[in-house]
Every structure is written in structure tokens, then in C-alpha cells.
Amino acid sequence: MENYICETCGVQYDFSANEPEQCLICNEERQYVNPNGQSWTTLQAMVETGDFRNNFTQDEPGIYSIRTSPNFAIGQTAYLIHEDGYNMLWDCITLLDSPTIESVKELGGIQAIALSHPHHYSTQVEWAEVFDAPIYIHEDDRKWVTRPSxxxxxxxGETYEVHGGLVLHRLGGHFKGAAILQWKNSHLFTGDVVRVMADPSWASFMYSYPNFLPLPAKIVRRMAEQLKSVEFYRVYDAFHRTMRENANEQIQKSAQRYIDAINGELFST
Ligand SMILES: [Zn+2]
Ligand SMILES: [Zn+2]
Known part of the structure; x- marks a missing residue:
């Protein structure tokens, strides 16, 4: 029996004797099946290759980003956020090896794990079991969980305070239960529910990134309206891009640009 991991999205499945027939996450419009065919690995196999390692970076006091090198699957960033003796892992990555466990323990372990959306579920149950931490996922995304625990x-509901200073908001859009994390009325961790662009004074909002499928204008308008009432000035996204200052204003401006573009009012071509 193994917990197989899809090599395209990095999400781990429940114990099974054989490889799953297909990947639930990859077989729909927001992802894609590898054109060379569905392929599987296991965490043990990944660790045994010795090809991958996780790098920890302290981005600022209280925030560590964790990324796998070379990139594995989607290549997202996880963040370890330290709030007054309490550590939350925001989003998750597939590789969990001994050096990673040691590094996290040195930083105080993990008291809670929260996920933005299913593309980052990765090996969340392995992390939860090693650090004995609960995993917080919005109930509207329950059907995407491939390894029960x-x-x-x-x-x-729309908001959930996991711990003082750490509040989840269901923003929707990319997924029905897509969530963002507000930290201390100053920072927002957005996964790819809100993406920071190459010019980090702009953001965008998509249904599917690999397939370039945009969200409807009315959904982006609703997301921007909801964010107006959330206090923050800095954003960290799933790919370690940061909008450093005035992020709420920049996101409002970005939503308007997006809506104008979708409605054919931004440009003629
Ligand atoms: Zn997959
Ligand atoms: Zn995604």
C-alpha cells in the first residue's frame, strides 16, 4: 500500500495498492494532465532520489518562505508564519524530508496548517501528522481532498479566526472555497486566488492559470468589494511575489483594469 503522488500537481492520495487511475485535481479545466501521460511517485521515492531539497528564507520578522529546489509539480511556496509563539503553515509543498522537519522544529514546529485551495494540498496530511497540527480547509472545497485524515x-462561512491575529477569509473565485490568510491587519497571503504580477504593483485573478481561463468580471468585482473591508497593506502570493505597500489600493486598481479588459473597454485590438 502506498500514498501515491501525482507528479504534475504534487497532490498525494489515500493509501492504495495500485496507482490511482487518474488525478482528480489534474482532470479538470483548472489543471492539465501531463501530455506524456499521467505519472505517479511517492514521498519516499522523491526523498530517495536526493534530487530535491527545501530552502527556507526569512522574508521578514515572523515570516519564512519554504520552496523546493528544483521545482516540483506546480512549484508553489509555503509560508511559516510566527505569531506570538504559534506557527501556522500557510499552503503546503510536497517534499517533506528530515532536513525540513529539523528546520521547522528549530523554528518552533507547526501548530496549524491552512490551505488556500486544492492545487496546494500536496502532502498536507504528512505535514499534519509529523507536527500533530490540524489542517483548515473551507468546507466548499471538501470534495477535492484526495487523502482523508x-x-x-x-x-x-466567510471568515474564520484560527488563532489571534490569523484570520482566514473565503474569497472564492479560483475555487468556490478559495481562502486567503490575513495576518495582524497588515499582511495578506493569497495563494493564487490573487496573483501578484511581474510588475508587483499589479495583481490578477484567474480561474485557470495553466489554461489562461479568466474569471467573469462580476466575480472579480465581488472579490475586490470583499477585500475593501479587509485591512492589509502587503501581499505575499503563492509564487513568492510580494506587493509591498498600499496593496489594497493596488488590488482595487488591478480589479478595475481586469474588468475593463474583460469588458472590452481597456483597449481595441
Ligand atoms: Zn494531479
Ligand atoms: Zn491554483
């Missing part, structure tokens, strides 16, 4: 807590 007693560590999973499905929260409901």
Missing part, C-alpha cells in the same frame, strides 16, 4: 477541519 482526522487532522482535517472544514471551516464554513
Amino acid at each position: 482526522e487532522q482535517l477541519i472544514f471551516w464554513s
Whole structure:
């Protein structure tokens, strides 16, 4: 019996004797199946190759980013956020090896894990079991969980305070239960529910990034309206891009540009 991992999206599945027939996450419009065919690995196999390592970077006091090198699957960044003796892992990455466990323990372990959306579920249950931490996922994304666990807590409604200073907001858009994390009324961790662009004074919002499928204008308008009432000035996204100052204003401006573009009012071509 193994917990197989899809090599395209990095998401791990429940125990099975054989490889799953297909990947739930990759077989829909927001992702894609590898054109060379569905392929699987395991965490043990990944560790045994010795090809991958996780790099920790302290971005600022209280924030560490964790990224796998070379990139594996989607290549997202996880963040370890330290709030008054309490560590939250925001989003997750597939590689969990001994050096990573040691590094996280040195930083105080993990008291809670929260996920923005299914593309980053990766080996969340492995992380939860090693650090004995609950995993917070919005209940509207429950059907995308491919490895069940007693560590999973499905929260409901529009906001959920996991711990003082760490508040989840369901923003929707990219996924129905897509969530963002607000830290201390100053920082927002957005996964790819809100992406920071090459020029980090701009953001964008997509249904599918690999397939360039945009969200409808009315959904982006609603997301921007919801963010107006959330206090923050800095954004970290899933690919370690940062909007450093005035992020709420920049996101409002970005949403308007997006809506104008979708409605054919930004340019003629
Ligand atoms: Zn997959
Ligand atoms: Zn995604």
C-alpha cells in the first residue's frame, strides 16, 4: 500500500495498492494532465532520489518562505508564519524530508496548517501528522481532498479566526472555497486566488492559470468589494511575489483594469 503522488500537481492520495487511475485535481479545466501521460511517485521515492531539497528564507520578522529546489509539480511556496509563539503553515509543498522537519522544529514546529485551495494540498496530511497540527480547509472545497485524515477541519462561512491575529477569509473565485490568510491587519497571503504580477504593483485573478481561463468580471468585482473591508497593506502570493505597500489600493486598481479588459473597454485590438 502506498500514498501515491501525482507528479504534475504534487497532490498525494489515500493509501492504495495500485496507482490511482487518474488525478482528480489534474482532470479538470483548472489543471492539465501531463501530455506524456499521467505519472505517479511517492514521498519516499522523491526523498530517495536526493534530487530535491527545501530552502527556507526569512522574508521578514515572523515570516519564512519554504520552496523546493528544483521545482516540483506546480512549484508553489509555503509560508511559516510566527505569531506570538504559534506557527501556522500557510499552503503546503510536497517534499517533506528530515532536513525540513529539523528546520521547522528549530523554528518552533507547526501548530496549524491552512490551505488556500486544492492545487496546494500536496502532502498536507504528512505535514499534519509529523507536527500533530490540524489542517483548515473551507468546507466548499471538501470534495477535492484526495487523502482523508482526522487532522482535517472544514471551516464554513466567510471568515474564520484560527488563532489571534490569523484570520482566514473565503474569497472564492479560483475555487468556490478559495481562502486567503490575513495576518495582524497588515499582511495578506493569497495563494493564487490573487496573483501578484511581474510588475508587483499589479495583481490578477484567474480561474485557470495553466489554461489562461479568466474569471467573469462580476466575480472579480465581488472579490475586490470583499477585500475593501479587509485591512492589509502587503501581499505575499503563492509564487513568492510580494506587493509591498498600499496593496489594497493596488488590488482595487488591478480589479478595475481586469474588468475593463474583460469588458472590452481597456483597449481595441
Ligand atoms: Zn494531479
Ligand atoms: Zn491554483
